[in-house]
Amino acid sequence: MQALSTESYKGVRDFYPDQMRIQNYLLDTMHRVVRRFGYMQYDASLLEDADLYRAKSGSELVNEQTYTFTDRGGREVTLRPEMTPTLARMIAGQRKTLSMPARWYSIPNCFRYEKPQRGRLREFWQLNVDMFGSESLYADAETITIAYSLLIEYGAKPEMFLIKINNRKIMRELLQNICNLDVDAEYGVSKLIDRKHKISEQEFNNQLKSLCNDFAVEQIQNFLKVQKIDELNENLRGALGVDELIQVFKTLDSIGITNYIFDPTLMRGLDYYTGVVFEVFDSGNENNRSLFGGGRYDYLVDMFGCESVTATGFGMSDIVVQKFLETYDLVPDIQSSLDLVICTLDVDSIDFAMNMAQNLRNNGITTLVDFSEKKLGAKIGSANDNGARYLICIGSNEVASGMVTVKHLSMRTETEISTDLLGDFFEKRSLST
């Protein structure tokens, strides 16, 4: 019989303890920062009815880029490729009873059937932060502030990343009302602008000319050259989207966030965005890559047949954050931690040690009993490697006398104490060190 492979399934990761500590750090930081803004956690199953994604994005996506299968009852099931449709479903389901605005977050694992690459795997964890039921632009500003705060909390400096901001409404005003494009042409131009940085100037202009007339081409080219919001030409200055952005920028300024720019070329791929959109970029010279982003999507809940609920939010994947932190050497060296390791010196002392350890654990002290038959020196070494703060050896002397020697491993000090008093000893110590 052929041996089974020890490799994990294609495109997913095993989290050995060393990686799990990092993963926990990444996710714990997300929880901490987002809760600090008053957001409440929700979650759902990773299984969803495949129709949920068909409704939103067309069947091609569902069939080719998701894990979709038929269950024993003949239902089409999809492993969630993202959280937003699930969230919209949950919001719609409780539409009448939720108090708005609702500030919700989640860190689901999501699955995409794609060819894996670095930073892009088939399973990933994605922080989702969303606010429902507020059409205020302060909601958009708050969302961007959370995104900013997360990276700062991870240890990033503002100059390490750049927040690009745009408003879909400006583009819609330009393409629909000023250039008078039909729906197809508008869609084509949008996709083209999204790809602008990937193709040459020449190529871009050629494709643009094939999509719309000379007047529109000139308008669009002029618009895309704009560097600052107040440089927008007369036609657009009065547009609703411009005023909205000015207000969001004012709020960001008042908070002290300076590493943002207005970027007229920023589209974000998603069709469901309706207003302010933003995307955070690594500002390092080598990889100017997109880290994550989000924006306003006011009509997504409509597909559940209920009253519209305004919404704004963003998503951020664990993998992208980790790669970003690695390039700036910001991944902390996290040690596992143990309050105490008890080393047994002979087999007859193990029961005594086990009993002692259990009493300490009942007092909330993290205690490991090393009952292996290794040399004592090796046991002390591995206690150190495991991040233990204190060490106690138990042999026949200790069992007979009830007195133990507590070693503080890093300070190399020893304290002799009765086993009865150990609970108090650690309770006092854990408060101080």
Next chain:
RNA sequence: GUGAUCAUCGUCUAACGGUUAAGACAGCGGUUUGUGGUACCGCUAAUUCGGGUUCGAUUCCCGGUGGUCACCCCA
């Protein structure tokens, strides 16, 4: 999905169309039978899989698998 590129002990590296595939780290054991990781010695452990060329393939060729890069897509 398309194209490119890579694949050697658990990890990082070395070597070669030909005798037993080398080293370091890690792990385990010993020198040391109740107290600090050291030092010294030893042990464990690999050519991704399948096919082809060849007297002989880990090496060359083809294919699979997996990683990486670009495209596609990026929710």
